[in-house]
Amino acid sequence: MNAFLGKLRTYVAVSYAEMLEYRAEVVLWVLSSIMPFLMMGVWMQASQGSQADLGLTPTEFARYFLCVFLIRQVTLVWVIYEVERHVVEGTLSPRLLQPIDPFWRFFCDHLGERLARLPFLIILTALFFVLYPAALWCPSLRSGLLAALCLAAAFVLRFIMQYAFAMVAFWSERASAIEDFWFFMYLFLSGYLAPLSLFPEGVRRVAEWTPFPYLIYMPAQLLLGRPVDLGHGLAVMAVWSLVFFGLYRLLWRAGLRRYSGMGA
Amino acid sequence: MLRRYLRTLGRFWSAAVAAEMEYRLNFVLATVNSLGQLVGSLFGLSLFYTNGADLGGWRWEEAMIVLGLATFLEGVSSTFLRPNIGRIVEHVRSGTLDFVLLKPIDTQFWLSTRNLAIWGVPDMAYGLAVIAYAGHRLGLPPRHALDGLLPLALALAVLYSLWFMLSTTSLWFVKIHNVTSLLRGILEAGRFPVAAYPAVYRVAFTFVLPVAFLTTVPASAVLGRPWPVSTPAACLLAGGMVMASRLFWRFGLRSYTSASS
Structure with a gap:
């Protein structure tokens, strides 16, 4: 077990060092996802201008979308594009020779990159509060810890879902098309565009059984200190994680038999 | 002169489309994905109206026209602009821009039109469909669409110049894949x-980023709303930006020193 954890630590350290070389790129990646700030502006204006009761004040909207931005940054996953490239180019072969499942190398790459991204997120958050001091708030210790737990679960679930889809790369060169489609569902049902409390009743009911609202909306609610049905959320996440984990193992075994190490 | 350019353009694009036809499945996937994205965008927009808010005095159908224009421009940029930007960066990095400079044709023209991807076609079609549907719901006479043509042409000119100026920065920075994401943010x-x-x-x-010119101005023209800026000012801005993109390219070229030669 210790040897295993040691390997993981080395992987994370390597990918962190690698990412430090691309610091400028990391900043640009962070800055390229400004959509939450656009939605923030539009919803703040909507809650200010009209007579409609949206249930949130402009300041609350600002906080909500800041949370959305940060959660999205922390739970970002792109493993399918990596796996696809490695399978198509045949560079998965050297990874198969390593005495550890290739899954962990990809997983640790994400963790290392996350560490490199963190300082910019902190700076951006600080800058946001300097520009808009009225939105400053501090989640309580309890909700902060629960949000951290929820975020970790959200990241793992996102990663497993995408990794399961990535296994399709053994059969098709365009596995990422599945992820592209899944990603739209994620954007529209996760609370990325608007808090779920504003969704029509029917859509919200359906969304609550999909994994999506727990990836953004639930952690955001926790950070904002609003009431959350945490038990239900974590249970749904666990079920989906298990489903996709099973799918991944199944496809991995079948796919590996088909894998021919193209170009190698 | 003009005929020669038009003929060259025809050759470029037919070659590009022929190459893309090798990957027909990709086109089908792009069609499905674009549709999913459109449905989601419409849902996101509808949330404002189902909750009783309105977008700065724009009605639901009016806001749909803006969204339709944004979808259309997104399609234009993934068909005409995005496939070329990667090539420009690659030419600068590997020094093959030399060969392009030697060709007996305008370099900016060559770089801007050499490639074409058909992925954006579904987006363009969906965008126009949304605009037509919203226009029909509003009971707008079809000739109102003509009022939108001039501002739409200006919007395309602004989008193109902005994109080309951003691509030009690759002469200094070499790595600018992120330019595409900036462009996407604006759209x-x-x-x-x-x-x-x-x-x-x-x-x-x-005043800083020309977002208003891309979608709000053409939509206002179609709807007969007052424009945020006057017609001559918009023409001046679009013309100025096209000129600026040309001058900026000339200026940037001075610091191009080729690679490993």
Whole structure:
């Protein structure tokens, strides 16, 4: 077990060092996802201008979308594009020779990159509060810890879902098309565009059984200190994680038999 | 002269489309994905109206026209602009820009038109369909669409110049894949009428980044709303930006030193 954890630590350290070389790129990646700030502006204006009761004040909207931005940054996953490239180019072969499942190398790459991204997120958050001091708030210790737990679960679930889809790369060169489609569902049902409390009743009911609202909306609610049905959320996440984990193992075994190490 | 350019353009594009036809499945996937994205965008927009808010005084069908224009421009940029930007960066990095410079044709023309991807076609079609549907719901006579043609042409000119100026920066920085994401951000901002944003955003989107010119101005023209800026000012801005993109390219070229030669 210790040897295993040691390997993981080395992987994370390597990918962190690698990412430090691309610091400028990391900043640009962070800055390229400004959509939450656009939605923030539009919803703040909507809650200010009209007579409609949206249930949130402009300041609350600002906080909500800041949370959305940060959660999205922390739970970002792109493993399918990596796996696809490695399978198509045949560079998965050297990874198969390593005495550890290739899954962990990809997983640790994400963790290392996350560490490199963190300082910019902190700076951006600080800058946001300097520009808009009225939105400053501090989640309580309890909700902060629960949000951290929820975020970790959200990241793992996102990663497993995408990794399961990535296994399709053994059969098709365009596995990422599945992820592209899944990603739209994620954007529209996760609370990325608007808090779920504003969704029509029917859509919200359906969304609550999909994994999506727990990836953004639930952690955001926790950070904002609003009431959350945490038990239900974590249970749904666990079920989906298990489903996709099973799918991944199944496809991995079948796919590996088909894998021919193209170009190698 | 013009005929020669048109003929060259025809050759470029037919070659590009022929190459893309090798990957027909990709086109089908792009069609499905674009549809999913459109449905989601419409849902996101509808949330404002189902909750009783309105976007800076724009009605639901009016806001749909703005979204349709944004979808259309998104399609234009993934068909005509995005496939070329990667090539420009690659030419600069590997030094093969030398060969392009030697060709007996305008370099900016060659770089801007050499490639074409058909992925954006579904987006363009969906965008126009949304505009037509919203226009029909509003009972707009079809000739109103003609009023939108001039501002749409200006918007395309602004989008193109902005994209080409951003590509030009590759002469200094070499690595600018992120330029595409900046461009995407601008188009994303254009999904809502400028009036829907708070005052600070509005100023930025009108005077710093030309978001207003891309979607709000053409939509206003179709709807017969007053434009945020006057017609001559918009023409001047579009013309100025095209000129600026040309001058900027000339200026940038001076610091191009080729690679390993």
